[in-house]
Amino acid sequence: xxxxxxxxxxxxxxxxxHMSFLDMDxxxxxxxxxxxxxxxxxxxxxEFPPDVDVTLVEGAVSSEEDLHKIQVIxxxxxxxxxxxxxxxxxxxxxxxxxxxxxxxxxxxxxENVTLAPGTPDQVIPxxxxxxxxxxxxxxxxxxxxxxxxxxxxxxxxxxxxLEGRQPELSGKTRFGA
Amino acid sequence: MGERRTIVIDPVTRIEGHSKITLxxxxxxxxxxxxxxxxxxxxxxxxxxxxxxxxxxxxxxxxCGICPVSHxxxxxxxxxxxxxxxxxxxxxxxxxxxGIAQVVQSHALSLFHLSSPDLLLGMDADPAQSNLFGVLEKxxxxxxxxIALRKFGQQIIERxxxxxxxxxxxxxxxxxxxxxxxxxxxxxxTVPEAMAIASRSLAWLKETTARFSDEIQAFGNFxxxxxxxxxKDGGLTFYDGTLRIVDESGEAVAEDLDPTRYFEYLxxxxxxxxxxxxxxxxxxxxPGGAYRVGPLARLNVCSHCGTPLADKELAxxxxxxxxxxxxxxxxxxxxxxxxLYCVERIEQLLSDPEILSKHVRAIARPNALEGAAAxxxxxxxxxxxxxxxxxGLIRWANLxxxxxxxxxxxxxxxxxxxxxxxxxERLNHxxxxxxxxxxxxxxxxxxxxxxALGQMALQVQLLSPDGxxxxxxxxx
Numbered sequence: 108x109x110x111x112x113x114x115x116x117x118x119x120x121x122x123x124x125h126m127s128f129l130d131m132d133x134x135x136x137x138x139x140x141x142x143x144x145x146x147x148x149x150x151x152x153x154e155f156p157p158d159v160d161v162t163l164v165e166g167a168v169s170s171e172e173d174l175h176k177i178q179v180i181x182x183x184x185x186x187x188x189x190x191x192x193x194x195x196x197x198x199x200x201x202x203x204x205x206x207x208x209x210x211x212x213x214x215x216x217x218e219n220v221t222l223a224p225g226t227p228d229q230v231i232p233x234x235x236x237x238x239x240x241x242x243x244x245x246x247x248x249x250x251x252x253x254x255x256x257x258x259x260x261x262x263x264x265x266x267x268x269l270e271g272r273q274p275e276l277s278g279k280t281r282f283g284a
Numbered sequence: 285m286g287e288r289r290t291i292v293i294d295p296v297t298r299i300e301g302h303s304k305i306t307l308x309x310x311x312x313x314x315x316x317x318x319x320x321x322x323x324x325x326x327x328x329x330x331x332x333x334x335x336x337x338x339x340x341x342x343x344x345x346x347x348c349g350i351c352p353v354s355h356x357x358x359x360x361x362x363x364x365x366x367x368x369x370x371x372x373x374x375x376x377x378x379x380x381x382x383g384i385a386q387v388v389q390s391h392a393l394s395l396f397h398l399s400s401p402d403l404l405l406g407m408d409a410d411p412a413q414s415n416l417f418g419v420l421e422k423x424x425x426x427x428x429x430x431i432a433l434r435k436f437g438q439q440i441i442e443r444x445x446x447x448x449x450x451x452x453x454x455x456x457x458x459x460x461x462x463x464x465x466x467x468x469x470x471x472x473x474t475v476p477e478a479m480a481i482a483s484r485s486l487a488w489l490k491e492t493t494a495r496f497s498d499e500i501q502a503f504g505n506f507x508x509x510x511x512x513x514x515x516k517d518g519g520l521t522f523y524d525g526t527l528r529i530v531d532e533s534g535e536a537v538a539e540d541l542d543p544t545r546y547f548e549y550l551x552x553x554x555x556x557x558x559x560x561x562x563x564x565x566x567x568x569x570x571p572g573g574a575y576r577v578g579p580l581a582r583l584n585v586c587s588h589c590g591t592p593l594a595d596k597e598l599a600x601x602x603x604x605x606x607x608x609x610x611x612x613x614x615x616x617x618x619x620x621x622x623x624l625y626c627v628e629r630i631e632q633l634l635s636d637p638e639i640l641s642k643h644v645r646a647i648a649r650p651n652a653l654e655g656a657a658a659x660x661x662x663x664x665x666x667x668x669x670x671x672x673x674x675x676g677l678i679r680w681a682n683l684x685x686x687x688x689x690x691x692x693x694x695x696x697x698x699x700x701x702x703x704x705x706x707x708x709e710r711l712n713h714x715x716x717x718x719x720x721x722x723x724x725x726x727x728x729x730x731x732x733x734x735x736a737l738g739q740m741a742l743q744v745q746l747l748s749p750d751g752x753x754x755x756x757x758x759x760x
Contacts, residue, residue: 121349123348126349130438148298150414152412203327203330210330219329223553230319255450
């Protein structure tokens with residue numbers, strides 16, 4: 108049987124879900140026998156490849172770049188998984204939503220600054236007005252809540268998905284877990 | 285000759301964050317300027333407004349999944365200042381163990397999971413192999429050691445804090461639960477293996493580093509200031525102490541700086557092309573006030589580590605260069621020496637009978653309207669500073685994160701590597717990977733620094749001033 112193609116992506120998150128993925132420890136080695144990690148912050152593939160079987164998405168959609176990425180990724184992925192509370196609900200990134208974007212920028216780039224205050228706007232992507240959960244922007248197939256979901260939960264969900272089954276997550280993880 | 289051009293490396297991979305690099309070439313095809321752009325911004329300093337101060341440690345931990353413990357500690361210390369309490373001695377010791385257990389796991393991630401492919405397989409290796417799984421094939425012991433060392437740190441965090449990532453155990457006034465005998469013994473049982481791995485990894489790294497003499501000369505090899513917390517006796521510390529700044533001669537430029545008064549001597553500048561601000565030492569202004577933090581800086585700043593094996597390694601480290609070790613390539617070695625120190629220190633702290641005391645939390649209401657604190661995160665000094673109202677709700681917050689304090693040095697390092705290796709007329713993978721590898725040496729944490737993370741297609745394009753694509757390289 109050929110290996111499944113797995114990808115992992117960070118949008119606006121803290122990388123905690125990726126760290127929990129790494130917390131599978133030695134099970135990563137076993138997993139490497141079953142999947143090819145074709146795209147991830149952990150590998151040097153720079154372009155999201157076509158025909159990816161499973162993509163785990165960490166983080167909310169918060170900037171113009173996040174939005175562009177997730178649209179490209181959705182088009183190239185068979186099964187898209189929202190991994191963790193930020194992808195599922197926008198969670199912590201969404202805490203900026205009650206504030207105008209400019210006020211959020213101003214605290215960091217005008218108020219708490221000693222030289223050259225001003226909002227950075229060259230080369231880098233602008234924030235969208237709101238940080239949004241992934242499924243409000245593209246369709247999502249599986250939701251795994253948790254902040255972050257534990258390594259055991261990720262391992263269980265991933266092995267079920269690789270076997271072609273829908274993971275039964277009740278009792279295994281929860282919002283804020 | 286040709287026209288002025290810009291090379292864009294987007295994204296930088298095998299680092300903890302979203303970023304890209306632009307290299308600006310002159311008419312002769314030589315790199316004239318370079319910028320490291322951090323492309324994500326989150327806004328914690330604003331959106332914490334109106335939240336109860338006691339939420340801060342757990343909320344601020346969500347800045348970063350790699351070093352949540354550092355944010356927990358710096359935040360809780362700032363909250364201790366709001367309570368105006370002295371926390372119980374055992375709580376302080378437990379926080380110390382928690383903090384350095386995280387240093388072990390974070391440093392292991394940086395060295396083994398992210399940078400070891402460059403070191404083991406070479407800077408010119410096939411990008412399809414340049415990852416932990418490629419390392420696993422070539423040198424299984426090294427890859428398994430990296431996984432085991434990271435696990436060692438994470439398991440300590442789990443035993444103390446209840447979970448590996450974003451534990452809620454560190455609270456204003458101390459920690460929420462004392463340490464049990466069972467957990468202490470279980471952690472102590474894992475120390476010998478971690479010590480053995482740290483020692484053999486250091487032997488491997490020193491041997492490997494010798495093969496990169498050319499890169500060492502160009503990987504952020506320049507004079508600068510270095511800053512870190514030190515104990516009263518000048519020793520290495522991650523939890524408290526005062527700040528010492530040394531220059532390239534190893535001489536102290538400033539000593540005994542109170543970290544809670546950071547705003548009197550540390551400034552932050554905005555660059556219009558990055559979400560990452562640049563910190564500098566105000567008395568020296570810019571560019572002279574640029575300083576480095578993190579493992580290399582800490583070892584340049586401290587007088588000693590304070591544990592036997594790490595001190596032996598530090599003595600050897602200091603033979604590399606008189607006064608101060610200047611090449612950022614040596615961040616890797618400094619990182620492993622710190623791992624060794626942390627493992628030794630964890631054993632020392634756990635061997636103190638007081639560590640099992642049940643008095644681990646001072647209970648108080650807020651007694652001050654402003655609190656600031658610093659701690660050494662894996663990547664360097666971390667500052668949290670809060671102001672609250674009479675109800676204990678956050679009115680204002682400022683954070684200075686380690687990676688921002690390396691921003692000026694990272695930009696200068698990218699330029700130095702690019703000028704040494706990148707030839708605009710014929711781009712190849714190895715040239716560009718070196719530009720990325722120097723960034724990896726700093727182990728920047730960009731979720732932290734812009735209070736976030738990701739990847740997109742790397743496409744390197746040579747553009748003419750009118751935007752026409754002259755040459756293009758895609759990886760892999």
